[in-house]
Amino acid sequence: MSDELKCKQQAAVLKEADRVMGICNACRYCEGICALFPAMELRRTFTAGDLNYLANLCHNCRGCYYCCQYAPPHEFQLNFPQAMSALRAQTYEQTAPGFLKKLFPNNAFYVFAVSLVATILLTAVSLCASGPSVFFGAHSGSGSFYKIIPYGAMLLVFCLAGLFALVALLRGVIAFWRISDGKLQWLDLAAHKKAVRDVLTLKYLDGGGDGCNYPDNRFSMIRRQFHHAVFYGFLLCLASTSVAFIYDHAFGWPAPYGFFSLPVLLGTFGGLGLLAGTGGMLWLKTVMDARPADPASTGMDMAFSALLFLVSLSGLLLLVFRSTELMGLLLCIHLGLVLGLFLTMPCGKFVHAVFRYAALVRNAHEQRTGQV
Amino acid sequence: MSKKQATLDHISTDVLVIGGGNAALTAAITARELGLKVLVLESSPIEVRGGNSRHTRNIRYIHDAANSFLTGPYLEEECYNDLLMVTKGNTTEKMARLVIRGSHNVGDWMTAHGCRFQPAMRGTLHLSRTNAFFRGGGKGLINAYHETCRRLGVQVMYETEALDLEVANGTCTAVHAQGPKGEYLIRLRSVVLASGGYQGNRAWLREAWGPTADNFLIRGTPYDKGVMLKAMMEKGAKTIGDPTQGHCVAIDGRAPKFDGGICTRLDCVPFGIVVNKDGRRFYNEGEEFWPKRYAIWGRLVAGQPDQIGYVFIDAKSINLFMPSVFPPLESDTVGGLAEQMGLEPNAVEETVRAFNASTKPGSFNPGELDGLATEGLDPPKTNWARPLDTPPYYGYTLRPGITFTYLSLVINEQARVVQQDDTPFNNIFAAGEITSGNVLGQGYMAGFGMTIGTVFGRLAGKEAATCLMN
Ligand SMILES: Cc1cc2nc3c(=O)[nH]c(=O)nc-3n(C[C@H](O)[C@H](O)[C@H](O)COP(=O)(O)OP(=O)(O)OC[C@H]3O[C@@H](n4cnc5c(N)ncnc54)[C@H](O)[C@@H]3O)c2cc1C
Numbered sequence: 001m002s003d004e005l006k007c008k009q010q011a012a013v014l015k016e017a018d019r020v021m022g023i024c025n026a027c028r029y030c031e032g033i034c035a036l037f038p039a040m041e042l043r044r045t046f047t048a049g050d051l052n053y054l055a056n057l058c059h060n061c062r063g064c065y066y067c068c069q070y071a072p073p074h075e076f077q078l079n080f081p082q083a084m085s086a087l088r089a090q091t092y093e094q095t096a097p098g099f100l101k102k103l104f105p106n107n108a109f110y111v112f113a114v115s116l117v118a119t120i121l122l123t124a125v126s127l128c129a130s131g132p133s134v135f136f137g138a139h140s141g142s143g144s145f146y147k148i149i150p151y152g153a154m155l156l157v158f159c160l161a162g163l164f165a166l167v168a169l170l171r172g173v174i175a176f177w178r179i180s181d182g183k184l185q186w187l188d189l190a191a192h193k194k195a196v197r198d199v200l201t202l203k204y205l206d207g208g209g210d211g212c213n214y215p216d217n218r219f220s221m222i223r224r225q226f227h228h229a230v231f232y233g234f235l236l237c238l239a240s241t242s243v244a245f246i247y248d249h250a251f252g253w254p255a256p257y258g259f260f261s262l263p264v265l266l267g268t269f270g271g272l273g274l275l276a277g278t279g280g281m282l283w284l285k286t287v288m289d290a291r292p293a294d295p296a297s298t299g300m301d302m303a304f305s306a307l308l309f310l311v312s313l314s315g316l317l318l319l320v321f322r323s324t325e326l327m328g329l330l331l332c333i334h335l336g337l338v339l340g341l342f343l344t345m346p347c348g349k350f351v352h353a354v355f356r357y358a359a360l361v362r363n364a365h366e367q368r369t370g371q372v
Numbered sequence: 373m374s375k376k377q378a379t380l381d382h383i384s385t386d387v388l389v390i391g392g393g394n395a396a397l398t399a400a401i402t403a404r405e406l407g408l409k410v411l412v413l414e415s416s417p418i419e420v421r422g423g424n425s426r427h428t429r430n431i432r433y434i435h436d437a438a439n440s441f442l443t444g445p446y447l448e449e450e451c452y453n454d455l456l457m458v459t460k461g462n463t464t465e466k467m468a469r470l471v472i473r474g475s476h477n478v479g480d481w482m483t484a485h486g487c488r489f490q491p492a493m494r495g496t497l498h499l500s501r502t503n504a505f506f507r508g509g510g511k512g513l514i515n516a517y518h519e520t521c522r523r524l525g526v527q528v529m530y531e532t533e534a535l536d537l538e539v540a541n542g543t544c545t546a547v548h549a550q551g552p553k554g555e556y557l558i559r560l561r562s563v564v565l566a567s568g569g570y571q572g573n574r575a576w577l578r579e580a581w582g583p584t585a586d587n588f589l590i591r592g593t594p595y596d597k598g599v600m601l602k603a604m605m606e607k608g609a610k611t612i613g614d615p616t617q618g619h620c621v622a623i624d625g626r627a628p629k630f631d632g633g634i635c636t637r638l639d640c641v642p643f644g645i646v647v648n649k650d651g652r653r654f655y656n657e658g659e660e661f662w663p664k665r666y667a668i669w670g671r672l673v674a675g676q677p678d679q680i681g682y683v684f685i686d687a688k689s690i691n692l693f694m695p696s697v698f699p700p701l702e703s704d705t706v707g708g709l710a711e712q713m714g715l716e717p718n719a720v721e722e723t724v725r726a727f728n729a730s731t732k733p734g735s736f737n738p739g740e741l742d743g744l745a746t747e748g749l750d751p752p753k754t755n756w757a758r759p760l761d762t763p764p765y766y767g768y769t770l771r772p773g774i775t776f777t778y779l780s781l782v783i784n785e786q787a788r789v790v791q792q793d794d795t796p797f798n799n800i801f802a803a804g805e806i807t808s809g810n811v812l813g814q815g816y817m818a819g820f821g822m823t824i825g826t827v828f829g830r831l832a833g834k835e836a837a838t839c840l841m842n
Binding site for chain 2: 069
């Protein structure tokens with residue numbers, strides 16, 4: 001797409017967000033549903049920065065769509081969650097570093113391409129390096145993973161990939177702060193405290209008490225529960241990896257670990273949570289009422305859930321089959337997918353976690369001080 | 373009889389509820405909970421179900437104590453006095469007290485049937501003690517009631533408009549309706565009419581108001597056409613209320629013809645001046661706080677040539693009121709703004725000059741009746757009268773917006789529709805806007821439309837059910 005066309009398209013997305021926000025700010029019936037509407041009410045007009053921020057405060061619970069007197073077929077054609085989703089996706093794209101911007105349109109394709117290439121490369125290199133007899137052999141005992149991928153190589157590749165993801169995400173959230181006209185709100189400790197609580201409880205997926213509107217206009221906690229499963233599953237897996245790292249590097253106890261060891265327990269529960277959560281999210285996407293959704297964001301959302309699903313599935317399979325001949329292949333697939341996850345983190349749905357947190361901090365600050 | 377109708381003849385129900393708003397659904401739920409088979413006819417498609425009720429945001433009801441969304445007690449006498457004040461005594465005490473008493477703690481019943489409340493919204497804090505606000509507004513409430521109906525097994529037919537009733541000897545036996553697939557004849561044992569006012573019927577409005585009615589905007593649903601009201605009048609029902617009475621407010625002239633809802637209100641009048649098509653002022657813009665006056669401005673504007681008014685404010689006031697849904701017109705000169713609005717610039721400039729000359733220095737306070745008044749001006753502006761002197765100037769147009777009409781069927785204390793000879797029909801009940809004239813002779817009290825609908829709705833549902841059980 002030409003730059004000029006892109007610019008026009010981005011302006012149109014902002015303009016639509018501004019239009020719907022103008023109607024909502026004159027109506028205000030949704031004030032009790034989530035954090036966004038009270039934040040909106042602190043303003044009379046909306047700069048691009050305001051809109052970028054507010055769009056990321058939206059948790060896409062869709063409560064406002066179903067109780068909107070101006071939703072289609074009303075001539076105002078007000079589709080608030082859709083306008084917010086479109087703008088949110090745009091902020092992800094705008095804040096990505098130069099060449100990574102290109103990965104946003106057709107995001108699903110790139111996420112899969114990158115993960116596939118990473119998996120194939122890792123498998124091919126390991127196969128060549130270790131030789132078929134080792135690669136397809138059954139191993140047991142500690143350090144057996146390093147027979148497939150040598151310790152140094154594994155450390156180097158994943159440290160680099162992790163560093164890349166971290167730096168890119170940090171850069172992204174700074175850029176987000178900039179395009180949403182953020183000021184020094186991020187220095188407010190009380191706001192961080194409130195935001196952390198909002199994140200841990202997923203406060204704004206409760207629709208004001210009865211849950212959000214998935215898969216249809218009835219209230220339910222199902223999306224919140226699936227999201228919790230993903231979130232806490234992810235944290236457990238992260239904890240598992242960190243513990244394993246400490247075991248290996250501080251105590252010199254290399255993986256694999258016993259079924260009842262801490263890293264494996266954490267990883268197993270985390271993996272199961274991720275599997276259920278991402279599976280549930282994917283299922284919801286397929287059965288939900290599509291009207292309030294932004295069709296252009298669906299690919300990105302699904303790709304992220306699907307990749308996490310595959311990462312946890314391969315991880316669990318690896319656990320089950322780690323003392324068989326399948327270990328080598330499963331290890332490479334699992335690590336390849338994890339590599340794909342790291343590499344696509346800053347240019348896919350994952351950024352929503354960071355931006356949402358930033359938006360929640362800013363919101364907590366605004367509500368605490370009454371100042372925008 | 374056509375073959376189609378022959379098959380449709382089979383529709384039959386114990387209680388038929390005509391309408392799909394607050395009054396209808398509360399009646400349907402109540403009758404169903406008493407164990408009867410209930411069918412609801414809603415003339416609108418599912419997406420815009422709920423009539424005017426889906427545009428509401430609160431209900432007024434009496435309660436003994438504060439709770440998480442009401443800031444203090446509100447008792448019968450206070451409520452009744454409030455009603456006397458707004459209607460200037462033009463109410464029926466017996467029916468008014470019936471509604472007020474029936475509303476006692478009705479929020480509990482509503483919560484038990486799916487409604488969720490929230491504290492009063494910013495900008496409506498003056499109602500925080502008396503009115504309970506629905507989370508997600510009236511559409512949220514309607515969705516909740518529909519979910520309750522589904523759970524209870526109330527059948528709802530959308531896009532199905534009741535056209536006429538078969539009534540003999542004071543008893544209704546069937547209703548003719550038009551649905552998406554053809555005509556239905558629905559046999560019933562009792563019927564609740566909850567089909568709203570007649571404000572969606574432009575021809576009828578014209579009959580009452582004359583051709584000026586063509587310039588009225590209808591704030592709510594186009595589906596309230598008064599079909600049942602007219603049908604019952606033909607069947608000898610007694611009516612109450614003047615057909616030109618109703619809730620009529622001044623709203624943004626650019627609002628849609630129908631269903632503009634709440635967001636088209638304009639709260640800037642007290643901070644500026646309002647002129648008519650000829651560029652002349654016609655009423656005291658600063659008489660009272662806007663929430664207490666916006667309902668008289670509908671009639672005021674309706675009385676002006678072409679039923680239009682033009683508000684002018686200046687840069688000093690642009691941030692003093694709730695944001696408007698449509699941005700104002702803007703100009704650096706009063707004349708320029710007048711021209712943009714299609715007014716004679718000289719006439720408006722002259723009006724503004726005269727107005728500015730009559731303003732006095734003093735302290736301006738939008739939060740109270742500040743007494744900052746004009747001197748020697750006719751009509752005067754008795755509060756908030758600051759000169760219009762700071763560009764840019766902003767302008768809005770005003771049109772009369774009809775909320776709902778009061779012409780109603782007379783009902784008795786069982787919500788039974790009354791015949792012209794004052795005897796009630798045997799099995800015809802009514803609730804909601806179609807009965808509002810029993811309580812509201814003129815004027816309006818915020819949140820009372822939903823009170824009338826909920827109290828009469830529950831009463832009608834109960835009586836329509838119990839009259840079949842004896
Ligand atoms: C913008 C706006 C805001 C308002 N805000 C408030 C508020 O905050 N608080 C308050 O108390 N009041 C408010 N009101 C007034 C309130 O809407 C009404 O008093 C109340 O909703 C009336 O309820 P009802 O059930 O009688 O009528 P409605 O809700 O209008 O329902 C009538 C129903 O009957 C259906 N119908 C009509 N004719 C037929 C037919 N022949 N066959 C089948 N179905 C038919 C219609 O489709 C509709 O569903 C507001 C009104 C408007 C327009």
